[in-house]
Amino acid sequence: MPYKSLQEYISALRQQGELIEIHEKVNTALEITEIADRFSKQDAAHNKALLFTNTGTQFPVFINGFGSERRMAMALSATDLDEPRRRIEALFLQLTSPKESLWDKLKMLPLLTELNTWMPKKIRSKAACQQCVQHNPDLSELPILTCWQHDGGKFITLPMVITQHPTLGTRNVGMYRMQVIDATSTAMHWHTHKTGANHYEAYKALGRKMPIAVALGGDPAHTFSATAPLPENIDEYMLSGFLRQQHVELVKCVTNDLYVPADADFIIEGYVDPAEEKFLEGPFGDHTGFYSLPDYYPVFHVTCITHKKNAVYPATIVGIPPMEDAWIGKATERIFLAPIRLLMVPEMIDYRMPFEGVAHNLVIVKIRKTFAGQAFKVMNTLWGAGQMMFNKCLIVVDEHCDIENPQEILHALMRNCSIATDILITKGPLDVLDHAAPQVGFGSKIGFDATDKMIEKQEPLSQNYTLVAHDITTSVTDICQQKPMANFTLIHDRAIENTDFATIVWHVLNNIDPQNDCSIIDNSHILIDGRTKIQGMAPRDWPTPVVSSLETIQAVDELWNKAFSIPCLASPSRNYQKLVYSNSAWFVKQRE
Numbered sequence: 001m002p003y004k005s006l007q008e009y010i011s012a013l014r015q016q017g018e019l020i021e022i023h024e025k026v027n028t029a030l031e032i033t034e035i036a037d038r039f040s041k042q043d044a045a046h047n048k049a050l051l052f053t054n055t056g057t058q059f060p061v062f063i064n065g066f067g068s069e070r071r072m073a074m075a076l077s078a079t080d081l082d083e084p085r086r087r088i089e090a091l092f093l094q095l096t097s098p099k100e101s102l103w104d105k106l107k108m109l110p111l112l113t114e115l116n117t118w119m120p121k122k123i124r125s126k127a128a129c130q131q132c133v134q135h136n137p138d139l140s141e142l143p144i145l146t147c148w149q150h151d152g153g154k155f156i157t158l159p160m161v162i163t164q165h166p167t168l169g170t171r172n173v174g175m176y177r178m179q180v181i182d183a184t185s186t187a188m189h190w191h192t193h194k195t196g197a198n199h200y201e202a203y204k205a206l207g208r209k210m211p212i213a214v215a216l217g218g219d220p221a222h223t224f225s226a227t228a229p230l231p232e233n234i235d236e237y238m239l240s241g242f243l244r245q246q247h248v249e250l251v252k253c254v255t256n257d258l259y260v261p262a263d264a265d266f267i268i269e270g271y272v273d274p275a276e277e278k279f280l281e282g283p284f285g286d287h288t289g290f291y292s293l294p295d296y297y298p299v300f301h302v303t304c305i306t307h308k309k310n311a312v313y314p315a316t317i318v319g320i321p322p323m324e325d326a327w328i329g330k331a332t333e334r335i336f337l338a339p340i341r342l343l344m345v346p347e348m349i350d351y352r353m354p355f356e357g358v359a360h361n362l363v364i365v366k367i368r369k370t371f372a373g374q375a376f377k378v379m380n381t382l383w384g385a386g387q388m389m390f391n392k393c394l395i396v397v398d399e400h401c402d403i404e405n406p407q408e409i410l411h412a413l414m415r416n417c418s419i420a421t422d423i424l425i426t427k428g429p430l431d432v433l434d435h436a437a438p439q440v441g442f443g444s445k446i447g448f449d450a451t452d453k454m455i456e457k458q459e460p461l462s463q464n465y466t467l468v469a470h471d472i473t474t475s476v477t478d479i480c481q482q483k484p485m486a487n488f489t490l491i492h493d494r495a496i497e498n499t500d501f502a503t504i505v506w507h508v509l510n511n512i513d514p515q516n517d518c519s520i521i522d523n524s525h526i527l528i529d530g531r532t533k534i535q536g537m538a539p540r541d542w543p544t545p546v547v548s549s550l551e552t553i554q555a556v557d558e559l560w561n562k563a564f565s566i567p568c569l570a571s572p573s574r575n576y577q578k579l580v581y582s583n584s585a586w587f588v589k590q591r592e
Contacts, residue, residue, distance in 0.1 A: 002244030118241035127262030148285030187281035204274035217265025283585035285546035289320035375449035420523035444515035542588035
């Protein structure tokens with residue numbers, strides 16, 4: 001059943017033992033982040049949602065509400081994360097099966113009725129989200145977080161940003177972080193590839209101000225839908241209606257004509273003026289685990305804030321995985337397997353986006369192989385499919401490989417992937433947050449065909465791999481001269497232990513541009529340089545990993561026994577301090 005409110009979801013978590021409430025005063029600057037990070041990296045038994053009731057404002061802060069497989073399924077009103085996918089597959093089969101008789105056609109009527117319940121519904125009465133109206137808005141009255149020590153300021157991190165195309169009338173609900181500038185304005189961080197940016201360009205071409213509404217809270221299915229990689233003209237509220245199996249009620253804003261979810265906790269209304277000078281937004285500790293560095297984005301002017309009487313402020317933090325966003329990504333992976341397989345890649349059996357790949361850096365695809373070169377067909381299809389175009393490293397295996405098991409994936413690479421013939425390096429769009437790309441949003445990708453080659457009549461290979469730690473100043477030429485070399489050599493920062501495979505994978509994938517950092521030698525060896533790049537080697541400004549300061553860690557350690565009845569959890573940031581080479585968001589800063 002759908003949730004009538006965020007409060008109802010919080011109550012469900014409380015009943016299921018999935019929530020910890022903190023009544024001790026905790027600073028919204030840095031301390032909530034540090035506490036949430038400690039919980040998000042625990043095992044399932046100790047990883048809890050958090051409700052901070054003493055925030056220095058009238059509103060509690062709710063965080064890590066999506067931060068486990070169980071909570072993510074609960075948020076979507078599902079028994080497990082594969083349930084929505086199974087519903088999509090059953091629906092597709094029902095819609096596409098032959099209708100040979102009148103009775104077959106009549107059996108479609110209940111389905112059409114069900115489809116209608118997913119469509120958002122406008123209401124005329126005053127909604128819960130408008131119980132309190134502030135015509136003189138002040139963002140400082142909200143418990144907006146300062147997440148990490150080098151962030152450019154406070155950021156709204158879980159907003160549903162609602163826009164409408166000025167001529168087509170299509171709606172978009174996207175999730176774009178918002179840096180607070182002052183009491184009545186924020187930056188609006190939408191990337192070039194995003195629908196919000198497309199709407200902005202359309203208003204700019206017309207010379208018109210762009211109305212915007214930002215919703216916070218409500219049924220968590222709304223929030224998830226705002227993150228989903230839907231085609232541009234598919235309404236996110238229709239996805240939310242499908243997930244909750246009940247339409248989303250929408251109400252008209254107070255100061256513009258946009259419609260917003262009636263059950264939201266907060267609505268921030270306003271506009272962007274495309275003729276206005278942009279704001280230098282950032283840095284921000286991002287979901288890659290590194291800081292995204294400052295860049296210019298439009299300014300959002302707040303005209304009104306409305307909220308429930310008992311509103312709860314929802315927030316999230318992102319950083320070195322796994323964190324709450326990893327489970328949002330896991331839900332996306334499971335749900336969107338169905339449309340990818342049914343509409344684009346029928347040979348796909350399954351796929352995984354490992355947490356260490358921060359969604360776009362690594363995808364493992366399992367296929368049912370029936371012809372030579374099929375893995376390359378799959379690579380090219382996926383790299384041209386929606387937000388999968390941002391993927392940087394793609395490994396294709398066959399149906400016998402357990403893609404939940406890293407050792408089996410490595411075994412498939414060593415047995416099946418010929419360095420001479422089975423590696424594809426190409427160019428294409430990349431995520432704007434990919435700091436290793438030679439230019440923003442564009443760079444190279446690498447694909448590995450690790451499928452069994454019996455169709456190509458190639459004998460299984462006998463290859464090996466090695467993880468090599470080197471100082472970041474050692475040249476690749478010098479490393480290549482060190483013999484013997486393994487077939488696959490992965491070079492990582494000396495600061496990471498060779499046994500810490502998850503950290504190596506995360507760090508290396510963030511730090512490579514395959515065309516420049518993957519060297520194929522004698523068609524029998526590949527050397528992948530995933531180290532931090534130093535001055536003269538970095539194509540652009542090079543960011544540092546996202547960690548809490550030692551002062552924040554110590555402050556939370558001292559606060560812990562007052563706030564919690566459980567033993568103090570260790571700070572994950574201590575494990576990554578050795579990878580931070582400068583006390584700023586930058587390691588290499590080429591431009592002043």
